Amino acid sequence: xxxxxxxxxxxxxxxxxxxxxxxxxxxxxxxxxxxxxxxxxxxxxxxxxxxxxxxxxxxxxxxxxxxxxxxxxxxxxxxxxxxxxxxxxxxxxxxxxxxxxxxxxxxxxxxxxxxxxxxxxxxxxxxxxxxxxxxxxxxxxxxxxxxxxxxxxxxxxxxxxxxxxxxxxxxxxxxxxxxxxxxxxxxxxxxxxxxxxxxxxxxxxxxxxxxxxxxxxxxxxxxxxxxxxxxxxxxxxxxxxxxxxxxxxxxxxxxxxxxxxxxxxxxxxxxxxxxxxxxxxxxxxxxxxxxxxxxxxxxxxxxxxxxxxxxxxxxxxxxxxxxxxxxxxxxxxxxxxxxxxxxxxxxxxxxxxxxxxxxxxxxxxxxxxxxxxxxxxxxxxxxxxxxxxxxxxxxxxxxxxxxxxxxxxxxxxxxxxxxxxxxxxxxxxxxxxxxxxxxxxxxxxxxxxxxxxxxxxxxxxxxxxxxx
Amino acid sequence: xxxxxxxxxxxxxxxxxxxxxxxxxxxxxxxxxxxxxxxxxxxxxxxxxxxxxxxxxxxxxxxxxxxxxxxxxxxxxxxxxxxxxxxxxxxxxxxxxxxxxxxxxxxxxxxxxxxxxxxxxxxxxxxxxxxxxxxxxxxxxxxxxxxxxx
Numbered sequence: 001x002x003x004x005x006x007x008x009x010x011x012x013x014x015x016x017x018x019x020x021x022x023x024x025x026x027x028x029x030x031x032x033x034x035x036x037x038x039x040x041x042x043x044x045x046x047x048x049x050x051x052x053x054x055x056x057x058x059x060x061x062x063x064x065x066x067x068x069x070x071x072x073x074x075x076x077x078x079x080x081x082x083x084x085x086x087x088x089x090x091x092x093x094x095x096x097x098x099x100x101x102x103x104x105x106x107x108x109x110x111x112x113x114x115x116x117x118x119x120x121x122x123x124x125x126x127x128x129x130x131x132x133x134x135x136x137x138x139x140x141x142x143x144x145x146x147x148x149x150x151x152x153x154x155x156x157x158x159x160x161x162x163x164x165x166x167x168x169x170x171x172x173x174x175x176x177x178x179x180x181x182x183x184x185x186x187x188x189x190x191x192x193x194x195x196x197x198x199x200x201x202x203x204x205x206x207x208x209x210x211x212x213x214x215x216x217x218x219x220x221x222x223x224x225x226x227x228x229x230x231x232x233x234x235x236x237x238x239x240x241x242x243x244x245x246x247x248x249x250x251x252x253x254x255x256x257x258x259x260x261x262x263x264x265x266x267x268x269x270x271x272x273x274x275x276x277x278x279x280x281x282x283x284x285x286x287x288x289x290x291x292x293x294x295x296x297x298x299x300x301x302x303x304x305x306x307x308x309x310x311x312x313x314x315x316x317x318x319x320x321x322x323x324x325x326x327x328x329x330x331x332x333x334x335x336x337x338x339x340x341x342x343x344x345x346x347x348x349x350x351x352x353x354x355x356x357x358x359x360x361x362x363x364x365x366x367x368x369x370x371x372x373x374x375x376x377x378x379x380x381x382x383x384x385x386x387x388x389x390x391x392x393x394x395x396x397x398x399x400x401x402x403x404x405x406x407x408x409x410x411x412x413x414x415x416x417x418x419x420x421x422x423x424x425x426x427x428x429x430x431x432x433x434x435x436x437x438x439x440x441x442x443x444x445x446x447x448x449x450x451x452x453x454x455x456x457x458x459x460x461x462x463x464x465x466x467x468x
Numbered sequence: 469x470x471x472x473x474x475x476x477x478x479x480x481x482x483x484x485x486x487x488x489x490x491x492x493x494x495x496x497x498x499x500x501x502x503x504x505x506x507x508x509x510x511x512x513x514x515x516x517x518x519x520x521x522x523x524x525x526x527x528x529x530x531x532x533x534x535x536x537x538x539x540x541x542x543x544x545x546x547x548x549x550x551x552x553x554x555x556x557x558x559x560x561x562x563x564x565x566x567x568x569x570x571x572x573x574x575x576x577x578x579x580x581x582x583x584x585x586x587x588x589x590x591x592x593x594x595x596x597x598x599x600x601x602x603x604x605x606x607x608x609x610x611x612x613x614x615x616x617x618x
Contacts, residue, residue: 450515452547
């Protein structure tokens with residue numbers, strides 16, 4: 001019996017583990033409802049304000065309906081398709097007399113988007129490999145059975161292995177394929193055990209594929225999920241080898257360390273035929289003798305056993321931190337990629353609108369200057385010429401391209417009382433240099449200014465010199 | 469689990485900052501519209517003041533042989549008002565008809581136009597209407613100025 005046992009599993013009761021599995025399943029509470037409620041509280045006043053007084057009411061009712069829907073049958077609603085539907089309706093539905101639907105569709109789109117994003121990772125579809133759906137009774141029983149089996153195998157190994165052996169349960173290495181159920185390090189080498197607690201007839205075919213058959217209550221055989229335990233063991237062997245090669249390169253010089261893999265079937269009602277497995281598959285009672293009686297190419301000294309154990313435990317500690325950070329980074333990248341268009345649309349929209357306002361202010365100034373220049377003319381022709389020249393002169397100063405300015409002038413009232421000239425300036429806007437700006441239809445800003453002509457100015461003959 | 473706890477962090481972040489982003493964009497939009505309206509109104513006030521300043525008191529002008537040049541207050545005010553009414557009628561739709569105050573002294577016309585513009589986004593903070601005002605003076609100038617002028 002060995003007392004050198006390391007448990008890397010979190011010490012949870014079995015029912016908690018099953019509950020954890022359930023929490024990630026389709027039975028889990030639908031995520032994002034509270035967040036959606038907060039979003040609705042923020043967006044309804046903003047969107048509803050555009051169509052008062054009923055915009056708030058309709059947007060609020062729609063948001064409430066969606067939240068109730070999400071709370072009751074959220075897991076069964078395809079939020080992605082609903083999002084597409086609502087967003088499309090928002091684009092194609094003419095406002096007209098039903099202007100209040102605009103805020104409602106806007107709020108609905110935002111809520112659907114959030115609920116879809118919050119739940120898109122939870123899956124919930126059926127597995128194509130016959131594995132029970134997360135949350136199903138079968139899956140729950142499988143998880144409980146698996147954890148029970150791992151614990152049982154750990155106890156048996158600890159009891160039957162000699163004291164020189166070290167047992168590590170639930171080791172998780174970077175680049176590994178999930179947890180390593182059991183790792184045994186001792187004089188006869190390093191052994192990696194994958195535990196399967198599955199009843200039924202389990203066969204490894206010639207091509208290395210695994211098949212499991214169970215007998216139903218009515219005596220009918222049916223196929224049950226098993227996966228490929230040998231492949232899982234091989235991936236973990238690779239992870240252990242890489243870990244040791246990095247931390248203890250000396251072990252791999254001269255006579256390299258050989259890492260043995262074992263698939264251990266712990267269920268008492270397992271009928272095993274695994275002669276073709278790439279990794280030896282044994283029943284539980286065969287595991288400890290196979291390890292202790294193994295004849296390795298290279299024996300490990302006590303000090304080497306300790307080094308291997310320390311190296312693997314250290315790698316597992318550092319890997320758990322790194323994996324968490326990597327997963328967080330990847331998730332953040334995905335979320336930013338999804339949300340960036342919203343932020344950019346706001347940014348470029350604001351830039352585009354700023355251009356419109358700047359151009360509008362500029363054409364008002366140009367029209368003003370043109371009319372004032374025209375009002376100083378000696379004749380309608382002179383007024384026209386002065387206006388054209390003035391436009392060319394002042395346009396660059398207010399940030400406009402003089403070549404693109406369209407000037408219309410009215411000098412027909414040059415000699416009337418009150419005499420005046422009118423300048424109309426039009427300037428086309430171009431948004432093609434902005435992302436998606438090409439979709440904006442051609443538009444222009446326009447300004448008009450009238451300037452009265454001083455009748456007492458000499459030389460223009462407006463009839464004020466009417467001597468008595 | 470750390471990853472589980474941090475799920476949808478960007479979504480939470482966006483939810484919190486979206487109102488701020490939209491407020492900024494809204495402020496830019498309403499602020500821009502306010503600036504443009506103010507500029508158009510100023511253009512009208514300038515033109516109206518100058519239009520009023522063209523209406524001299526001809527009797528006084530003739531009586532003094534051109535030495536006493538003053539505005540005809542009634543004509544100047546009427547000209548300025550005519551200009552304002554004509555030009556404002558062509559401009560944007562204001563919340564209420566703009567009010568115009570025209571003051572005429574012997575050599576100066578003062579035009580003050582006050583209007584109200586409805587907001588698009590500032591309604592959220594119950595700022596439905598923003599006042600816009602423009603003021604302009606025009607003085608009577610006479611004689612020959614350096615540079616010849618028109």
